[in-house]
Amino acid sequence: MPAGLPSGRQGLFHAKMRIGWELTMKTYDLIIIGAGPAGITASVYASRKQLDFLVVTGNVGGQAAWSGDIENYTGYQFITGPELAQKFEEHMRKYNTSLKENEEAVEVKKAGNMVLVKTDKGQYQSRTVIIASGKRSKELGVPGENQFKNRGLTYCATCDGPLFSGKVVAVIGGGNSALDAALQLVKIAKKIYLINNTDKLNGDAVMTQKLEKEAKVSVLNNSKVEAILGEHFVNGIKINRLGKEETISVGGVFVEIGLTPNTSFTRDLKMNSSGEIMVSANNETSIPGIFAAGDVTDVPEKQIIIAAGEGSKACLSAFKYLATRQF
Numbered sequence: 001m002p003a004g005l006p007s008g009r010q011g012l013f014h015a016k017m018r019i020g021w022e023l024t025m026k027t028y029d030l031i032i033i034g035a036g037p038a039g040i041t042a043s044v045y046a047s048r049k050q051l052d053f054l055v056v057t058g059n060v061g062g063q064a065a066w067s068g069d070i071e072n073y074t075g076y077q078f079i080t081g082p083e084l085a086q087k088f089e090e091h092m093r094k095y096n097t098s099l100k101e102n103e104e105a106v107e108v109k110k111a112g113n114m115v116l117v118k119t120d121k122g123q124y125q126s127r128t129v130i131i132a133s134g135k136r137s138k139e140l141g142v143p144g145e146n147q148f149k150n151r152g153l154t155y156c157a158t159c160d161g162p163l164f165s166g167k168v169v170a171v172i173g174g175g176n177s178a179l180d181a182a183l184q185l186v187k188i189a190k191k192i193y194l195i196n197n198t199d200k201l202n203g204d205a206v207m208t209q210k211l212e213k214e215a216k217v218s219v220l221n222n223s224k225v226e227a228i229l230g231e232h233f234v235n236g237i238k239i240n241r242l243g244k245e246e247t248i249s250v251g252g253v254f255v256e257i258g259l260t261p262n263t264s265f266t267r268d269l270k271m272n273s274s275g276e277i278m279v280s281a282n283n284e285t286s287i288p289g290i291f292a293a294g295d296v297t298d299v300p301e302k303q304i305i306i307a308a309g310e311g312s313k314a315c316l317s318a319f320k321y322l323a324t325r326q327f
Contacts, residue, residue: 036062152234
């Protein structure tokens, strides 16, 4: 601040400086938050529509990069999650996409006819925004979980499975994520306990049938994890099975109990009881100019192919919004 500025004018000086900074900020046609299947597909469509856009993301690939074997993505009879995520990324980068990687959104808000996006590293403004921030793993919320994170407890079999070669491990969950993790670990671990808190597995029939044929896998239904045990590293879990407490010795724990949407930066948007952003058939949110796509929304069935399709729809809707308004 200039020396000697009267105190009564300090606020006015700061206001003028702030306004000047905002006026010089670049205005994009579109900002895409997230670079999983939905965000990457939206970016490809944005490139082909020749929009001036930016992708802001903590990582590239999203949940797809954590999946194991994928047998239901059209055009590929078989492909792994990391391989498919790499294909997505190559497609996106083909267009020299403007990308801010390792940058997390912390706030999205409407300001006049612009949308401001604040991240942990900067601030941007755009005429439209697509939120495709996906979901993150749910936690168990039991004693020992925080203590043993990355010390034998993990949330990603694809990422960390090879570290548990030859060990006895536990997979917590009974849905597709848990079944996928268990099937991956069959090739790596000595034995797998699948801890499921309902009376039967609720994943896809094909995956369930595959798992039932694996001698290495023991499915414990009606079982709830009560604690993660260990000293420096995990050495067991305490479960309640049909009302009785049991302790199982394991050298690793994979938590696969579902996902929660990454919506902490979108408090102004209308959401459902699960914290998912509610969208129309055209991917419109409750705030004009802000669209959403993929697992972060209330669209049913969280699948890679569905997220990709929703990303394309969201971009086409954003393009139509831009074409029918003056800024």
